[in-house]
Amino acid sequence: MELSGAYGDERIRRIERIVTLLKGSACGNSGDAHENNGDVPENNDRCGYENSDRTPERGGSRQDGYAEEARSCKKKGPSVIIRDRIDSDLQAVFVLMTCEKPELTEPVREGRGRLSVGELGEISFEGMGSVVIETCPIKDKRLGKAWKDECYRILLAAEREDTVIEVY
Known part of the structure; x- marks a missing residue:
């Protein structure tokens, strides 16, 4: 594009x-x-x-x-490319927020996948085991002036020590 x-x-x-x-x-x-x-x-x-x-x-x-x-x-x-290496017994979860509804365009296979975020762009990732997309209603009227009626939270749960998130 x-x-x-x-x-x-x-x-x-x-x-x-x-x-x-x-x-x-x-x-x-x-x-x-x-x-x-x-x-x-x-x-x-x-x-x-x-x-x-x-x-x-x-x-x-x-x-x-x-x-x-x-x-x-x-x-x-x-x-923008973000690479992480996390050494922990606890699972790392990366949280991304967006005002446009994300859609999983490539299902998670072997730790890789891709999301489309409306006209904002795309997000690809490696090293993740699952993706959860949650709708978060905007209840505060002040936030409603800048955001739509709802925003979206993307939860990427790491399955490996090394992870990559690319936003483009």
Whole structure:
């Protein structure tokens, strides 16, 4: 799909804002993305590493929810790629929110699948065991001014240590 004109630019800005929200502080120094109103420089590659407070070194155990996570976020053209490596006995679940109804265009097979999110774009993923799409009604009138009557929550449950989410 060719992105051009105002529609293409706006779509890229939306994807960048989504990824800024997705990656949070776990993706290295994300402060400059927030300071620039969510704009992420082209070919930006950020890496981060997080270790939970309940590590064995701090008296915790794997039963306490100990987890280590390494994340890489990279903008490549109009798409953004988020790679995670999570070492934990607990299952990781990635949560994505959208104002347009997502549809599963490729069912999950061998950990891979694809979602279409209306005119916003597509999301492909690897390393996931299941996808759940929930409808969330917007009950707050203030939110209803910016969002439609409902928004959608996508839950991607990881089945492997290494996962990839690409938004384009």
